[in-house]
Amino acid sequence: MPTRSVLHQEFALADSINIRALAAKVLAPLLRQHGSLSTHLPDALEHCPPQDRALLQQLCYGTMRELFRLQALTAQLLKKPFKTQDMDLQALLLIGLWQLRSSRIPAHAALNETVEAxxxxxxEWAKxxxxxxxxxYQRERDNIEQALAKDPCFTWNHPQWFIDKLSHNWxxxxxxxLEANDQQAPLTLRANTRHQSRQSALEQLAAAGIPADPCRFSTTGLTLQQAMDVNAIPGFSAGRLSVQDEAAQxxxxxxxxxxxxxxxxxxxxxxxxxxxxxxxTPGLQDVVAVELEPARAQRITDNLQRLGLELECRVLTADASSREWWDGHAYDRILIDAPCSGTGVIRRHPDIKWLRRGDEIAALAQVQLNILTNLWSMLKPGGRLVYATCSIFSQENERIIERFLQQQQDARHHTIDAEWGEARPVGRQLFPEIGGHDGFYYAVLNKTALNETTDNTIV
Known part of the structure; x- marks a missing residue:
């Protein structure tokens, strides 16, 4: 009989693992501003019994999604806050309150398992x-929450800086x-049109008892009516389908x-x-992908290999704001998926609300402008550059493009003629929609040939 994993032993109580204790260990470093769900949760899931993995994810994501309300509740309920060395208890209490407040877990089970954790x-002193x-909280829930109703962070479940900045921008x-951010995002797929049409994918999913709807704006997108394990989706492992939000498509x-x-x-x-x-677009002459972080670059390679596309692209681990990796040959098209605050995809990464700080936006904006300026010199005259972020803050989006247009006399903004999003003076802004796409920003720039006008008016 195989030996149980260290994590399983550490969080076991009697003959079963205590998932609440394991979830608390995942969330405790996040509360200290260390790491993220994407860095801490995978290891816990790997050592978690398969039948409990869905619950572990539910506890971690649900608690982080409701974090600001739950933090306000703990401040009301505790006589004294937990010490720094007891941040695992703070996380556990948040998990317990989330179960009682927002989950379908029976109250007696949620309470008993959380206390035992x-x-x-x-x-044991905390039991x-x-x-x-x-x-x-069970007895006095209505009164406690009514007393917190005037607190914007409780009402809107976001940090104050975020509420202030968002209401100023939009x-x-x-x-x-804010309401959309607190909803679970739908599972949206992209049909690989090298192998099948979207209609064919929809029909195959329907035949397998998986109802899905075509996306409104993406010609290759389809959204499942109910989320499920992607590995159980027919065609996913064979590369006929990929997970991708409609806005990203x-x-x-x-x-x-x-x-x-x-x-x-x-x-x-x-x-x-x-x-x-x-x-x-089969038949491209040369495709280069640049990514700064080696681990993230490996994810690109993994996705290319799953789809059988690894021979059609070169993946470079390099800094997009540098020229050291460039071979000197200009590109016809450049896509910049700029590093950003991620504030348009909070539904998928709810820890962003807690981990992101308002004073980081200005620094991100400078990085974005540096990358845009650097890569512009690598674009052929007559070429096209698409600037994209998954941010909803104009400081990272249209203001970057406006600043860039003022600096580059050979850059011309190209109006995006589309039904999606909201037209801005430059580019288009999408907001997260309940049941629909994420928040995203796009701008299209054309590089004028040497003998063309350098007028930056919208065309």
């Missing part, structure tokens, strides 16, 4: 505290954006690559937009 964490706090949309349409062209995809990880470009 204090023993697994070797903090009585947890039992009293969670039962008090006075007519900010409330809808619009990049390939905007790049509009043509056979025989040289293409650069900068900041390309995890490679969804790159793979979409390759799927829709």
């Amino acid at each position: 204090t023993l697994v964490l070797n903090k 009585k505290v947890f039992n009293a706090v969670l039962r008090r 006075p007519n949309q900010w409330q809808a954006v 619009l990049a390939a349409q905007l790049v509009a690559a043509q056979p025989g062209e040289r293409i650069l995809d900068a900041c390309a990880a995890p490679g969804g937009k790159l793979c979409h470009l390759l799927e829709t």
Whole structure:
């Protein structure tokens, strides 16, 4: 009989593993601003019994999604906050409150398992505290939450800086954006048109009892009516389908690559937009993907290999704001998926609300402008550059493009004629929609030939 894993032993109580204690260990470093769900959760899932993995994900994502409300509740319920060395208890209490407040887990099971998790964490002294706090919340929930109703962070479940910045940027949309951020994002797929049409994919899914709907704006997108394990989706492992949000799928349409062209995809990880470009445009002369982080560059390679596209692209681990990796040959099309705050994809990464800080936006904006300026010199006259972010803040989006246009006399903004998003003075902004696409920004720039006008007016 195989030996149980160290993690399984550490979080076991009697003959079963305590998933609440394991979830608390995942979230505790996040509360200290260390790492993210994407860095801490995979290892825990690997050592978690298969039948409990869905619950572990639910506890971690659900708690982080409701974090600001839950933090406000713990401040009301605890006489004294937990010490720094007891951040695992803080995480566990948040998990317990989330179960009682927002999950379908029976209250008695949620309460008992959460209280017992204090023993697994070797903090038996906290058992009585947890039992009293969670039962008090059960008894006095309405009164406690009513007392917090005037706190914007509780009402809108976002940090104050985020609420202030968003309402300033988008006075007519900010409330809808905050509401959408707190919803679970749908599972949207991209049909690989090298192997099948979207209609064919929809029919095959329907035959397998998996209802899905075509996306409204992406010609290759389809959204499942109910999320499921992607490995159980017919055609996924064979590369006929990929997971990609509808907003992200619009990049390939905007790049509009043509056979025989040289293409650069900068900041390309995890490679969804790159793979979409390759799927829709066979016969490209040369395709280069640049990614700064080696681990993220490996994810690009993994995705290319799953789709059988690894021979059609070169993946470089390099800095897109540098010229050291460039071979000196200009590109016909450049896609910049710029590093950003990720504030348009909070539904998929709810820890962004907690981990991101308002004072980081200005630094990100400078990085974005540096990358854009550097790569512009690698674009052929007459070429096209598509600038994209998954941000909803104009400081990272239209303001970057406006600054760039003022600096580059050979850059011309090209109006995006589309039904999706909201037209801006430059580019188009998409907001996260409940049941629909994520928040995204796109701008298209054309490089004028030497004998053309350098007027930057919209055409």
